[in-house]
Amino acid sequence: MIGSKRICSPWRALSRLAFVLAAFVFNPVASFPQRRASGEELLVLPGEIGHSGGRLIVSLRAEPKTLNPLTSADAPSREVILGAMQADLVHINRETQLTEPALAKSWKVSPDHLHYTLKLRKGLRFSDGHPVDADDVLFTFRAYLDESLHSTQRNQLIIGGNPIAIRKVDAWTVVFELAKPYGAEERLFDGFVILPRHLLEKPYQDGKLAQAWSLSTTAKEWAGLGPFRLKEYVPGQRLVLERNPYYWKVDAKGNRLPYLDELDFLFVPNADAQVLRFQSGETDMISRLSAENFAALIRQQRGFTMTDAGPGLEYNFLFFNLNDLGGKSSPEITRKQKWFREVKFRRAVSLAVDREGIVRLVYQGRGAPLWGSVTPGNRRWVNASLAHPPRSIERARGLLREAGFSWASGTNEESTLMDSEGKPVEFSMLTSSSNAERTKMATLIQEDLKQLGMRVQVAPMEFRSLLDRVTQTKEYEACILGLVSFDADPTPDLNVWLSNGGTHLWSPSQAHPATPWEAEIDRLMEQQVGTPDYEQRKKLFDRVQEILWEYQPMIFLASPDILTGARKSVGNFRPAVLEPYVLWNVEQLYLKNDSVNATR
Amino acid sequence: MKLRRKISGWLVLLVILHAIVIFAGFFAPCDPAKQDRKSPYLPPMRLHFEDALGRFQTRPFVYSWKVREGTFDQYEEDTARPLPLKFFVRGHSYRLLGLLPSRLHLFGADNESVYLLGSDSYGRDQLSRFLYGGQVSLLAGLLGTGITLFLGLVVGSVAGYFGGWRDDLLMRIAELFLALPWLYLLFALRAFLPLAVSSLQAFFLIIAVLGAVGWARPARLVRGVVLSSKERDYVRAARGFGATDGYLLRLHILPQASSVLLTQAAILVPQFVLAEMTLSFLGLGVPEPVPSWGNLLSTLQRYSVLVSYWWMYLPALIMVPFFLGYLGLGSRLQKSDEPEKMERNALGALGDRI
Numbered sequence: 001m002i003g004s005k006r007i008c009s010p011w012r013a014l015s016r017l018a019f020v021l022a023a024f025v026f027n028p029v030a031s032f033p034q035r036r037a038s039g040e041e042l043l044v045l046p047g048e049i050g051h052s053g054g055r056l057i058v059s060l061r062a063e064p065k066t067l068n069p070l071t072s073a074d075a076p077s078r079e080v081i082l083g084a085m086q087a088d089l090v091h092i093n094r095e096t097q098l099t100e101p102a103l104a105k106s107w108k109v110s111p112d113h114l115h116y117t118l119k120l121r122k123g124l125r126f127s128d129g130h131p132v133d134a135d136d137v138l139f140t141f142r143a144y145l146d147e148s149l150h151s152t153q154r155n156q157l158i159i160g161g162n163p164i165a166i167r168k169v170d171a172w173t174v175v176f177e178l179a180k181p182y183g184a185e186e187r188l189f190d191g192f193v194i195l196p197r198h199l200l201e202k203p204y205q206d207g208k209l210a211q212a213w214s215l216s217t218t219a220k221e222w223a224g225l226g227p228f229r230l231k232e233y234v235p236g237q238r239l240v241l242e243r244n245p246y247y248w249k250v251d252a253k254g255n256r257l258p259y260l261d262e263l264d265f266l267f268v269p270n271a272d273a274q275v276l277r278f279q280s281g282e283t284d285m286i287s288r289l290s291a292e293n294f295a296a297l298i299r300q301q302r303g304f305t306m307t308d309a310g311p312g313l314e315y316n317f318l319f320f321n322l323n324d325l326g327g328k329s330s331p332e333i334t335r336k337q338k339w340f341r342e343v344k345f346r347r348a349v350s351l352a353v354d355r356e357g358i359v360r361l362v363y364q365g366r367g368a369p370l371w372g373s374v375t376p377g378n379r380r381w382v383n384a385s386l387a388h389p390p391r392s393i394e395r396a397r398g399l400l401r402e403a404g405f406s407w408a409s410g411t412n413e414e415s416t417l418m419d420s421e422g423k424p425v426e427f428s429m430l431t432s433s434s435n436a437e438r439t440k441m442a443t444l445i446q447e448d449l450k451q452l453g454m455r456v457q458v459a460p461m462e463f464r465s466l467l468d469r470v471t472q473t474k475e476y477e478a479c480i481l482g483l484v485s486f487d488a489d490p491t492p493d494l495n496v497w498l499s500n501g502g503t504h505l506w507s508p509s510q511a512h513p514a515t516p517w518e519a520e521i522d523r524l525m526e527q528q529v530g531t532p533d534y535e536q537r538k539k540l541f542d543r544v545q546e547i548l549w550e551y552q553p554m555i556f557l558a559s560p561d562i563l564t565g566a567r568k569s570v571g572n573f574r575p576a577v578l579e580p581y582v583l584w585n586v587e588q589l590y591l592k593n594d595s596v597n598a599t600r
Numbered sequence: 601m602k603l604r605r606k607i608s609g610w611l612v613l614l615v616i617l618h619a620i621v622i623f624a625g626f627f628a629p630c631d632p633a634k635q636d637r638k639s640p641y642l643p644p645m646r647l648h649f650e651d652a653l654g655r656f657q658t659r660p661f662v663y664s665w666k667v668r669e670g671t672f673d674q675y676e677e678d679t680a681r682p683l684p685l686k687f688f689v690r691g692h693s694y695r696l697l698g699l700l701p702s703r704l705h706l707f708g709a710d711n712e713s714v715y716l717l718g719s720d721s722y723g724r725d726q727l728s729r730f731l732y733g734g735q736v737s738l739l740a741g742l743l744g745t746g747i748t749l750f751l752g753l754v755v756g757s758v759a760g761y762f763g764g765w766r767d768d769l770l771m772r773i774a775e776l777f778l779a780l781p782w783l784y785l786l787f788a789l790r791a792f793l794p795l796a797v798s799s800l801q802a803f804f805l806i807i808a809v810l811g812a813v814g815w816a817r818p819a820r821l822v823r824g825v826v827l828s829s830k831e832r833d834y835v836r837a838a839r840g841f842g843a844t845d846g847y848l849l850r851l852h853i854l855p856q857a858s859s860v861l862l863t864q865a866a867i868l869v870p871q872f873v874l875a876e877m878t879l880s881f882l883g884l885g886v887p888e889p890v891p892s893w894g895n896l897l898s899t900l901q902r903y904s905v906l907v908s909y910w911w912m913y914l915p916a917l918i919m920v921p922f923f924l925g926y927l928g929l930g931s932r933l934q935k936s937d938e939p940e941k942m943e944r945n946a947l948g949a950l951g952d953r954i
Contacts, residue, residue: 272903292904295672299908357637361722364672436902443722443888447635457798458888462787 033256034245040123041105043249045257050571050590052255055262057283058583059274063267064239067222067230068213069193070143070151083580084241084263086193087225087248089118089137090186094576094584097380097488099186103132103194103225103248113181113532118189120172125246126196127229128220134168139197139204141166149210153191160530183529183537184491191486196223227258227587239265249587259571259590278304284570284591287581289563290437291364297565309562309575311368311377316438316482317554318353318429318445320346322506323474324514336427336477339419344403346552351389351396352448358558362440366563370556372545373496377559377577378488381538383545393451400452407453417453426455430469430479433460438480441557445480471508480557481505488578490528490541497525497544506553517551569593610932614925621734625694628728629708629716633889634692636713636723639665641673644718644726644911645683652679659684662714673908683709718911720899724889730915733891738922740806740892741872745865747811748872749818753861756822757849761830771823774816782813786884799890806879806886810872818864822857829856859933866930870923893919 033052064077069086072078082088091102101107104118124132144151145163157164160180167175182188199221203212213222215233222230225248228241241263249257266283268274275293278286279300289297298306320340321333339345355369368375371389374382389395404420417425431442442458449456456478461469469476483503486492495501499513499522513519521544528540548554564575564582572588575581620627645662661684665675689708696702708714717726759770786809793805826849829835835852877894879885886892896915899905905912 272901275903290904292902292908296904296908354637360672361637361640440721444635444637446889447633447722 033243033247040248041121042256043101043105043121044252044254045249045588046252047585047588048572049251049253049255050259050588050592052259052590053261054259054591055264056260056285056570056586056589056591057264057266058285059266059268059277059283060239061267061269061271061274063236064215066214067217068210069195070149070153071210073152079580079583080239080265081193081226082191083226083583084228084586085224085226085230088190088193089120090189092187092190092487092578094578094580095574097378097578099190104189107186109185109532113185114178116176116178116186117169118174118176120174121248122172124225124248126198126223126225127244127246128196128199128223129246130196130198130223132194132196132225133171134174135171136194136197137174138166138168139201140192140195143195143200143204143209144192146209148207156188157192181530181532183531184487184489185532187487187489187491194225199223228260228263231262237267239267241265247587251588258587260586263586278565281567285564285566285573285582287562287564287575289565291362291366291560291563294366294563294565295364303568304565305568305570305573306563306565307573307575308366309564309577309581311375311559312562312577312581313375313377313485313488313559314482315370315373315375315485315559316441316480316557317370317373318349318478318480318557319506319554320478321474321476322514322553324507324510325474330475333475333477335423339425339427340478342403343551344399345405346555348396348399348403348452349449349454350552350555351392351399352452353445353555353557354391354448355558356391357448358441358444361444362437363558363560366561368559368561370559372549372556373493373554374490374545375559377562378485380488380534381490381541383542385542386545386549391448396452414450415453416455424455425453426457427477428457428459430459430461430466430476432463432466432481434463435482437560438482442480445557470505471502479505484579486579490525490537490544494525494529498522515551517547518553521547610925610929613921614929617922617925618738621731621738623696624728624731624735625696625702626704627706628725628731629691629705629714630725630728631692631694632724632728632732632891634713634724636719639675639715639719639723640721641909642675642715642719642723643909644914645715646677647685647716648682651682657684659686661685662709662716664712665715683712683714685709685714717914718909720896720912721905722889726896726911726915729891729896730893730918733893733896733915734922736803736886736890737873737876737893738869740803740810740876741869743807744810744814744872744875745868747807748814748868749861749865751811751815752818752864753822753854753857755815756819757826757854757857759819760823760826761845761849761853763827767823771820774819777813777816783878786879789884793884799886802884802886805884806876809879809884810875813875814868814872818861818868821860821864825857825860826853829853863930863933866926866933869926873919873923 060076060079062074062076064072064080065074066072066077067081067085069081072081088102089104090099090107092098093100103121103124105121106119108117109115120132120134120137126132141157141164143149144153145157147154159178159182162179165177167177169175200209200212203209215235217230219230224244227244227247227249229244231242232240234240243258243261247257251257266277268277271288271290271293274283274286275289275297277283279297279302294306294308297304321337322340325334325337359365359367359369372383372386376382400417405425406418407415408418409415419425429442429445431438433439439458439460446456446458466479470479470481483493483496495503496505498504499507499510499518502508504510507514510518513522524540524544528537528544531537531540562575562577562581566573566582569592571590571592572585573582574585576584578584642665645665647660647662648657649660650656651661661682663677663679664681664683666678668674668676685707686709687707689705690703691705691708693701693703713725715725715727717730719725720729755770755774759767830848830853835848838848838852873893876885876892877897880892880894880898885894888895893915899912900916
């Protein structure tokens with residue numbers, strides 16, 4: 001088994017496409033920043049010095065389903081938990097995309113890459129004032145690894161087929177033992193938040209840990225190490241967080257972070273409504289803006305800082321149904337699969353797609369055309385030598401001719417593409433009806449392929465039923481989807497590229513690789529995961545990108561820029577291209593103008 | 601005869617408007633599906649009679665748009681490139697009434713597209729899409745209305761005339777249809793349908809759905825009319841002379857329902873055109889790139905379109921005369937019908953009590 005990886009479950013990965021958020025409730029215990037105690041090993045953050053106070057309001061597209069980091073799988077829960085309420089041992093800086101010490105002040109990797117020794121910061125406290133030590137870390141990883149809890153992140157801790165072993169050396173030192181070297185090394189620890197043993201050990205022993213920390217949790221039963229702690233949850237409306245007075249970061253002048261007194265998440269279920277709330281001043285920051293809304297907000301010139309953070313890690317693609325259906329599906333699809341399996345057919349489609357047109361019309365130029373899965377936003381991993389052939393209908397027609405297709409002239413001056421059996425080439429293309437951008441891409445591609453004589457019908461569909469068709473029933477012909485990588489490193493996307501992966505969308509969860517090139521990708525990816533050297537890993541992953549380009553199981557289309565906005569009064573607003581786009585430095589955000597807050 | 605004069609104004613308006621839509625190929629300057637990817641969201645071109653030097657031109661002309669530097673969708677008139685409008689020009693090919701191939705268009709400019717109502721997010725001509733879309737939407741509205749009224753007439757007259765358990769059964773079914781949450785049912789229906797619905801299939805699907813959903817209300821109205829008129833003296837007299845049920849319904853009772861049906865028709869057509877938009881949103885409508893009024897209106901759901909591109913409202917504005925025509929016609933029919941109806945209502949109420 002290919003264990004050493006961070007697999008994103010298909011749901012988790014795909015649910016990122018339909019983003020959402022939510023809220024909570026807490027005790028009005030005064031939360032003034034605690035005076036710095038002696039022996040506290042705090043992290044000093046460089047950057048602009050802000051001043052304390054104020055409330056920041058952002059919107060979430062749905063309520064979080066839980067506050068329990070072990071069981072959270074939906075995007076809103078993870079945004080709230082990871083973005084504001086909890087902290088991990090080693091953290092990936094969303095701006096530099098490199099790892100940084102977090103709760104662990106330092107780490108050491110043994111020469112054989114099998115032992116990681118992490119030193120914890122001394123003197124830290126949870127948001128309820130209880131001290132943190134190595135036992136909390138041990139408890140946390142025991143919980144993550146406990147099969148009965150079904151943690152969504154558990155499989156990331158299975159490396160080389162064996163679960164990671166954790167050993168306590170002293171109260172401030174833990175050692176993680178891996179069965180095999182892990183290519184992404186300490187990036188492994190990002191996203192594993194340290195849980196308070198003093199609160200959760202009892203539910204754990206009672207077998208109730210999976211149910212603990214639901215949204216109805218009171219502030220007293222909850223504690224974390226993030227910049228904010230639970231204050232109040234109003235169902236259907238908002239989650240209110242307040243400053244964690246024991247937070248372990250300080251600014252360059254020694255002021256304890258975060259600057260803000262309160263962070264509110266409003267639940268606003270639709271993108272246009274979020275824009276309206278932001279525009280009317282009800283929320284302070286907004287992310288995941290569509291290019292059209294971004295342009296509309298810029299035009300209004302109302303004292304917003306609108307920032308285009310550049311290409312993100314979202315890649316949109318078209319893929320065909322290449323599953324081995326074994327005759328149980330409709331003969332219609334099986335017949336069309338003969339075209340889809342023809343590499344020249346897929347290459348011809350790829351050549352005919354007007355990627356520049358997609359970037360211009362769908363993203364208003366705020367995006368990048370894609371010829372591979374790695375976006376230009378991922379500078380460390382993109383294969384710069386990948387060919388970027390310009391759109392060419394003629395070359396596409398040439399490829400189709402070589403593959404035995406021909407054209408019959410139709411009634412309306414338009415020719416129809418015929419396969420070798422004389423049947424017209426017609427297929428349907430699924431898109432998510434809630435995603436206006438991808439539906440628009442579908443309409444553009446429909447027109448592009450018409451120039452090849454293909455007749456494409458766009459079938460917009462509710463997102464859940466679409467996923468069901470693609471991953472379960474496999475009753476579809478072609479589909480447009482997008483994926484967002486969690487991390488710049490290719491390892492979290494393993495599930496997409498390995499042929500037995502659940503998000504290997506064109507033909508998921510194969511028992512054996514169906515084609516030699518899929519087998520080759522499997523081999524390269526597994527090798528990449530077990531190689532600690534970046535240069536070598538890059539070479540292996542470059543080759544994967546080349547194979548994908550050669551065989552086009554996914555026809556990559558375009559990647560949107562991360563478009564964000566904030567009121568001018570928000571200080572330290574520095575959106576990143578990794579999630580959470582605007583909240584990654586929430587502890588450093590501050591409000592510049594006190595009069596603005598006074599009116600709230 | 602008085603009635604005819606009253607409704608004729610509205611009728612003429614509707615006939616003219618429908619003629620334009622029927623001959624959309626001739627009136628539309630562009631192919632409604634043709635994308636011009638360099639010109640998304642072009643504002644409407646203004647008609648000019650005076651050129652840049654202030655000279656009056658007998659032939660109206662427009663200026664083409666050029667993108668303002670550094671923007672995506674901000675255009676300015678390119679006064680160096682006037683496009684004189686020509687009439688009866690040859691352009692893209694189409695089939696007049698779906699039969700006669702033709703290339704003749706009312707107006708156009710040499711080898712250039714003229715966007716009198718601006719263009720949409722794909723750079724397609726809004727005016728052409730409006731005209732072609734009208735064919736789909738109005739036909740769906742009219743056919744849907746036809747089916748609805750036919751069903752309503754049959755159910756209503758059977759229930760009203762024969763009464764008893766048939767009446768109970770049919771009216772309970774009608775109530776059920778009125779109470780059903782249609783939107784959710786349609787969602788469920790969509791899941792059972794094949795994935796790719798071609799435009800033609802989608803069109804007939806819309807008509808079927810509209811017809812099936814709407815019949816209950818007209819059926820109840822017709823039943824009311826039938827119920828009251830079957831007790832009238834002349835109907836009783838005719839029955840006394842041995843007239844059959846079919847004869848009575850055909851000659852004496854249903855003519856009474858005609859005005860109700862006409863009024864209903866005038867109200868239902870615009871309603872169904874709007875319903876078509878809802879269906880398009882659910883993926884049950886006419887799929888892209890075929891235009892329909894529903895598709896045109898659905899872009900207005902987006903915030904950015906609402907605040908940035910005012911010309912996207914124009915299709916909604918031009919739909920107004922169509923709907924006004926139908927509603928005007930409907931209210932005329934209703935008014936002309938009123939004295940008789942009042943009498944009938946009074947009698948009907950009396951009859952119910954007896």
